[in-house]
Amino acid sequence: xxxxxxxxxxxxxxxxxxxxxxxxxxxxxxxxxxxxxxxxxxxxxxxxxxxxxxxxxxxxxxxxxxxxxxxxxxxxxxxxxxxxxxxxxxxxxxxxxxxxxxxxxxxxxxxxxxxxxxxxxxxxxxxxxxxxxxxxxxxxxxxxxxxxxxxxxxxxxxxxxxxxxxxxxxxxxxxxxxxxxxxxxxxxxxxxxxxxxxxxxxxxxxxxxxxxxxxxxxxxxxxxxxxxxxxxxxxxxxxxxxxxxxxxxxxxxxxxxxxxxxxxxxxxxxxxxxxxxxxx
Amino acid sequence: xxxxxxxxxxxxxxxxxxxxxxxxxxxxxxxxxxxxxxxxxxxxxxxxxxxxxxxxxxxxxxxxxxxxxxxxxxxxxxxxxxxxxxxxxxxxxxxxxxxxxxxxxxxxxxxxxxxxxxxxxxxxxxxxxxxxxxxxxxxxxxxxxxxxxxxxxxxxxxxxxxxxxxxxxxxxxxxxxxxxxxxxxxxxxxxxxxxxxxxxxxxxxxxxxxxxxxxxxxxxxxxxxxx
Ligand code: SF4
Numbered sequence: 001x002x003x004x005x006x007x008x009x010x011x012x013x014x015x016x017x018x019x020x021x022x023x024x025x026x027x028x029x030x031x032x033x034x035x036x037x038x039x040x041x042x043x044x045x046x047x048x049x050x051x052x053x054x055x056x057x058x059x060x061x062x063x064x065x066x067x068x069x070x071x072x073x074x075x076x077x078x079x080x081x082x083x084x085x086x087x088x089x090x091x092x093x094x095x096x097x098x099x100x101x102x103x104x105x106x107x108x109x110x111x112x113x114x115x116x117x118x119x120x121x122x123x124x125x126x127x128x129x130x131x132x133x134x135x136x137x138x139x140x141x142x143x144x145x146x147x148x149x150x151x152x153x154x155x156x157x158x159x160x161x162x163x164x165x166x167x168x169x170x171x172x173x174x175x176x177x178x179x180x181x182x183x184x185x186x187x188x189x190x191x192x193x194x195x196x197x198x199x200x201x202x203x204x205x206x207x208x209x210x211x212x213x214x215x216x217x218x219x220x221x222x223x224x225x226x227x228x229x230x231x232x233x234x235x236x237x238x239x240x241x242x243x244x245x246x247x248x249x250x251x252x253x254x255x256x257x258x259x260x261x262x263x264x265x266x267x268x269x270x271x272x273x274x275x276x277x278x279x280x
Numbered sequence: 281x282x283x284x285x286x287x288x289x290x291x292x293x294x295x296x297x298x299x300x301x302x303x304x305x306x307x308x309x310x311x312x313x314x315x316x317x318x319x320x321x322x323x324x325x326x327x328x329x330x331x332x333x334x335x336x337x338x339x340x341x342x343x344x345x346x347x348x349x350x351x352x353x354x355x356x357x358x359x360x361x362x363x364x365x366x367x368x369x370x371x372x373x374x375x376x377x378x379x380x381x382x383x384x385x386x387x388x389x390x391x392x393x394x395x396x397x398x399x400x401x402x403x404x405x406x407x408x409x410x411x412x413x414x415x416x417x418x419x420x421x422x423x424x425x426x427x428x429x430x431x432x433x434x435x436x437x438x439x440x441x442x443x444x445x446x447x448x449x450x451x452x453x454x455x456x457x458x459x460x461x462x463x464x465x466x467x468x469x470x471x472x473x474x475x476x477x478x479x480x481x482x483x484x485x486x487x488x489x490x491x492x493x494x495x496x497x498x499x500x501x502x503x504x505x506x507x
């Protein structure tokens with residue numbers, strides 16, 4: 001399947017994904033939905049642990065961001081935004097502490113989907129059951145994208161990793177708010193198109209800086225994409241062409257900008273100093 | 281692409297690494313006592329940062345990627361007197377996240393090379409100097425055999441007769457008429473008597489069955505990172 005075929009489906013995108021994955025058999029469907037619910041609950045427990053912990057990661061670079069933001073004054077009076085950001089960072093700080101998380105699609109980008117989807121769900125006081133089908137769609141979008149390009153930062157840069165997580169999250173939020181397949185694919189496309197070019201440059205090679213804050217930013221980015229798509233806005237460049245463009249940029253990126261910790265902010269004087277200190 | 285449920289911090293450098301080592305562990309019949317791990321590319325450069333050493337050690341101990349003991353793997357290995365050495369080397373034109381795992385105990389020895397492709401998916405491409413191809417997504421049957429006509433057809437027939445559905449089959453020989461290795465990915469585990477039967481065929485030298493290490497929950501929750 002490609003994104004165009006998904007977009008052409010008349011109805012919710014998750015229905016087509018479910019059909020492609022397990023067919024129409026009732027038991028197989030229920031089985032898959034139950035597994036998705038389990039993953040959703042696992043995401044929720046990473047969020048809960050992350051929001052209440054300020055235990056530093058192994059490097060000491062992160063570990064208290066989610067809790068601090070969660071407890072801070074909402075000066076902007078934008079509770080949805082704060083919630084989405086805090087949830088996303090909570091998951092990634094758990095990840096950095098070697099806690100348990102659900103990769104979505106990878107561990108470095110694990111905060112984006114739960115941040116956006118569970119964040120919006122909680123903001124609107126929806127049940128976990130309402131989030132399951134959108135999560136199926138997120139998984140399906142990730143699957144379709146991964147057939148065209150590498151999704152790991154070491155292969156395609158952060159645009160591949162956070163880019164696909166943002167696309168997955170955007171589609172999921174869009175469906176959660178009533179968007180059918182076409183709108184959800186537009187949301188994913190807008191999210192991916194606006195992540196293009198992002199390099200993977202973690203300080204010292206640790207999935208902490210910029211990764212933790214990056215998940216907060218791209219969870220919000222995914223919600224923005226869903227908002228645009230729900231209003232009927234569309235990407236001028238077709239979805240599958242945007243995926244190809246992302247893949248080709250990934251191939252152009254030098255190794256320094258693909259998770260080796262040798263370029264970008266990892267190569268700043270401070271980044272190098274931290275890396276050296278950690279290597280000791 | 282939602283999943284696996286895993287211990288952080290990196291699906292390729294932690295979950296994928298753990299799975300590769302777990303497969304290597306099962307190429308031996310008894311636990312390893314000595315291990316040498318040679319890391320290539322991004323694996324070598326960022327191993328510490330991503331907990332790759334812990335994850336590889338955990339795999340050798342037989343742990344799966346969601347196991348909460350992963351962060352303590354190195355100290356557990358020490359307690360169990362498992363001797364582990366890490367090394368870095370350029371393994372040539374291979375995926376940036378590649379590792380070569382050499383294991384040993386008093387009676388056995390094994391050598392496995394594989395890559396972590398992202399999102400926790402993996403590919404093994406070498407075992408004991410034979411070329412293989414498998415992903416850990418299914419049960420894998422490894423057969424080292426004499427290179428002669430009809431072996432592949434016979435083995436495939438035995439598997440089919442016992443309702444084993446072959447997902448992939450890869451076979452390569454070292455030289456004509458010498459030894460060859462077959463890696464066969466099968467949907468469900470073969471029963472013990474089939475394995476016994478295969479082991480006793482005159483041209484089979486060695487047989488191992490490796491477990492599926494990527495939870496068989498289909499592509500949505502699995503990991504399908506392809507080019
Ligand atoms: S910078 Fe690299 S390690 Fe960090 S989230 Fe992006 S792709 Fe992952």
